[in-house]
Amino acid sequence: MIKKKIALFGGTFDPVHLGHTAVAAAAAEHIGAEKIVFIPAKRSPLKTSLPQVKDDDRLAMIALAIADDEKFLLSDYELRKTRPSYTLETVRYFQADYSGEALIYWLIGADSIDELSRWYGISELIDECNLSVMFRAGCKPPNFTKFEDIWGAARVEKLQKNIIQTPLIDISSTEIRNRLVAGGDVTDMLAPAVADYIREHGLYQSGAKS
Ligand code: ATP
Numbered sequence: 001m002i003k004k005k006i007a008l009f010g011g012t013f014d015p016v017h018l019g020h021t022a023v024a025a026a027a028a029e030h031i032g033a034e035k036i037v038f039i040p041a042k043r044s045p046l047k048t049s050l051p052q053v054k055d056d057d058r059l060a061m062i063a064l065a066i067a068d069d070e071k072f073l074l075s076d077y078e079l080r081k082t083r084p085s086y087t088l089e090t091v092r093y094f095q096a097d098y099s100g101e102a103l104i105y106w107l108i109g110a111d112s113i114d115e116l117s118r119w120y121g122i123s124e125l126i127d128e129c130n131l132s133v134m135f136r137a138g139c140k141p142p143n144f145t146k147f148e149d150i151w152g153a154a155r156v157e158k159l160q161k162n163i164i165q166t167p168l169i170d171i172s173s174t175e176i177r178n179r180l181v182a183g184g185d186v187t188d189m190l191a192p193a194v195a196d197y198i199r200e201h202g203l204y205q206s207g208a209k210s
Pocket of ligand 1: 107110111137172173
């Protein structure tokens with residue numbers, strides 16, 4: 001039986017921007033994924049700072065950003081948990097949710113490669129899903145050969161095979177937050193409905209929370 005392919009896309013999405021939706025769409029195309037599920041994190045287990053705006057605002061902005069693409073879905077699975085969720089737990093939850101009948105992909109940007117070795121259960125995660133690293137503007141093309149001693153040749157080969165050469169889109173949530181605090185223009189970085197939401201709710205007017 002040919003399994004359907006589902007891509008999961010986690011992040012803080014504080015806020016979701018056009019880089020997220022563009023690379024997710026390109027990755028879905030490359031993989032042949034039926035659906036891409038955006039999964040906002042309560043907070044990153046590895047980041048010291050908290051998201052700057054409320055969970056409901058991040059959810060609402062993602063819903064607006066993905067509204068026009070029927071491949072895109074939104075899940076509040078990680079936000080409903082009382083503590084930050086490890087990716088491995090989230091992947092296992094979705095495997096079970098699809099009754100083991102889907103091939104699960106987990107998308108990350110190339111900027112996250114160096115922290116992967118600190119992820120909880122990283123070897124199991126590499127084994128149990130297709131961890132797919134996307135190109136990111138400002139980052140070197142992904143390469144895993146330096147991890148061969150820790151994860152072994154087979155895992156490194158799998159990671160290399162799953163690299164996706166997504167378009168380079170030089171947008172980050174940090175840049176958007178910084179521009180908004182400084183009263184700058186962010187319209188070219190956000191879906192129009194997300195830019196409207198930020199304006200209407202007065203989000204990101206002050207500096208970072210920690
Ligand atoms: P911040 O600037 O707050 O760290 P971010 O722009 O990196 O935020 P996240 O929500 O942390 O956004 O990103 C979620 C995932 O999307 C991460 O795996 C990240 O590497 C990836 N990502 C974000 N922006 C891009 C982009 N422009 N190109 C490729 N991948 C991206």
